[in-house]
Amino acid sequence: MASVVSSNEHSGSSDNHCNPFPAATKDHHQPLPRHPEDPAAALANSRHEFGEHGGVNMSIEASATFTVMEPETMRRMFTGELGPDRDFFFYSRHFNPTVLNLGRLMASLEGTEAAYCTASGMSAVSSVLLQLCSAGGHVVASRTLYGGTHTLLTHFLPRTCNITTSFVDIRDHEALCRMAHDKGITAVVDNTFAPMFVSPARLGADIVVHSMSKFISGAADLIAVKKRLSRVDGIETESWPGTICHDVLIGYLAPSGAVCGPESFVNSLMDTRDGSLMLLGPTMNPKVAFELAGRLPHLGLRMKEHCNRALVYATRMKKLGLKVIYPGLEDHPDHATLKSMAIKEYGYGGLLCVDMETEERANRLMKLLQNCSQFGLVAVSLGYYDTLMSCSGSSTSSELSKEEKEQSGISPGLIRMSIGFNGTLEQKWSQFEMALSRMQDSTKV
Numbered sequence: 001m002a003s004v005v006s007s008n009e010h011s012g013s014s015d016n017h018c019n020p021f022p023a024a025t026k027d028h029h030q031p032l033p034r035h036p037e038d039p040a041a042a043l044a045n046s047r048h049e050f051g052e053h054g055g056v057n058m059s060i061e062a063s064a065t066f067t068v069m070e071p072e073t074m075r076r077m078f079t080g081e082l083g084p085d086r087d088f089f090f091y092s093r094h095f096n097p098t099v100l101n102l103g104r105l106m107a108s109l110e111g112t113e114a115a116y117c118t119a120s121g122m123s124a125v126s127s128v129l130l131q132l133c134s135a136g137g138h139v140v141a142s143r144t145l146y147g148g149t150h151t152l153l154t155h156f157l158p159r160t161c162n163i164t165t166s167f168v169d170i171r172d173h174e175a176l177c178r179m180a181h182d183k184g185i186t187a188v189v190d191n192t193f194a195p196m197f198v199s200p201a202r203l204g205a206d207i208v209v210h211s212m213s214k215f216i217s218g219a220a221d222l223i224a225v226k227k228r229l230s231r232v233d234g235i236e237t238e239s240w241p242g243t244i245c246h247d248v249l250i251g252y253l254a255p256s257g258a259v260c261g262p263e264s265f266v267n268s269l270m271d272t273r274d275g276s277l278m279l280l281g282p283t284m285n286p287k288v289a290f291e292l293a294g295r296l297p298h299l300g301l302r303m304k305e306h307c308n309r310a311l312v313y314a315t316r317m318k319k320l321g322l323k324v325i326y327p328g329l330e331d332h333p334d335h336a337t338l339k340s341m342a343i344k345e346y347g348y349g350g351l352l353c354v355d356m357e358t359e360e361r362a363n364r365l366m367k368l369l370q371n372c373s374q375f376g377l378v379a380v381s382l383g384y385y386d387t388l389m390s391c392s393g394s395s396t397s398s399e400l401s402k403e404e405k406e407q408s409g410i411s412p413g414l415i416r417m418s419i420g421f422n423g424t425l426e427q428k429w430s431q432f433e434m435a436l437s438r439m440q441d442s443t444k445v
């Protein structure tokens, strides 16, 4: 979970909009609940959308444009008098019924009044920042943001809009949100790493963004699927990591994201004259929305197993003498804070880091873990059912300078592992031990 606090110059209003998100209004002055509602219960309570012919799944509305019986209706839709709340749609870059249904599920998940889904996590982040900040605006952000967001703030936004950023250490989410609200500033949290077990909006954040191609998708296919092909008698066939293989990228090549927040803000993103989602256009494809809606109901079950295995492996790795960084371990500096925020039944997240000190040692271990013992795959991203491993300093955070990496705790040999839930826990652990002992043997020789 990483926070961005941005100057609230331009938070939007729903005055001339219909409201497609019928939900209770949130009052920031109410004390925050100590035990926030379980997002699984909130999801189960949300409206079940059936398909056109009574199908248990919603239908896909794949049309780009929508027709009206009376031409006059068109003008009324464009002025905001008639809208999605009354089933009036005019163009899918604006609200689309299937994407709106997924948005309502995301709002239930995160406990916000509203949500809408975007073409990628980065488009969720950039649309929110551009909607909140005008040219010359200022952002205060955590040092530990995702590398792409960090680069957006350090390079792209200063160049294109003169929006500047101060990076700070953000440790206490609730105190930060209180401080922001006292000053009339909007608090935005990227919750890609922590769905279900942390609900930033239920703990005071105004806006929550997601890259949905991670834990929420769970299958890594909505961005790209890495398949292994082996050549057997001159014909390429699919296989699990084997001897003669190479990687190809296939799949829908469709990343996905979401913006969850107050209805006035989500509606402002779609303002026909002033909305960053409407005018820049990175909304979600309804076919992707349909796929993701089918994965949300089992997100809670998947998160419990990601978190359980990450805690077991982190504990065992530490006992083996490895330098492990995992907020579920009691000696982690943020353990107590996370414990006070997280929903106990889920755990402390599915990501852990092992510091191998040098990039060469990190690469050697990852190679053994993938190619010899099949513990996981060397790939960026997270939330896949198999374990994914990457050296953050040379991949997802490679854009950061040496000093910025040091300040964010990214050492050259840091391996980030997104712990999967395939196979059995003991089977996968023995694969980890096998690779580690091979590495230790080779060092002795």
Ligand SMILES: Cc1ncc(COP(=O)(O)O)c(C=O)c1O
Residues within 6 Å of the ligand: 120, 121, 122, 123, 146, 148, 190, 192, 193, 210, 211, 212, 213, 255, 256, 257, 381
């Ligand atoms: C925390 C976080 N936020 C945002 C993004 C960007 O998401 P996307 O790749 O869907 O644009 C990522 C991608 O890895 C991420 O890890």
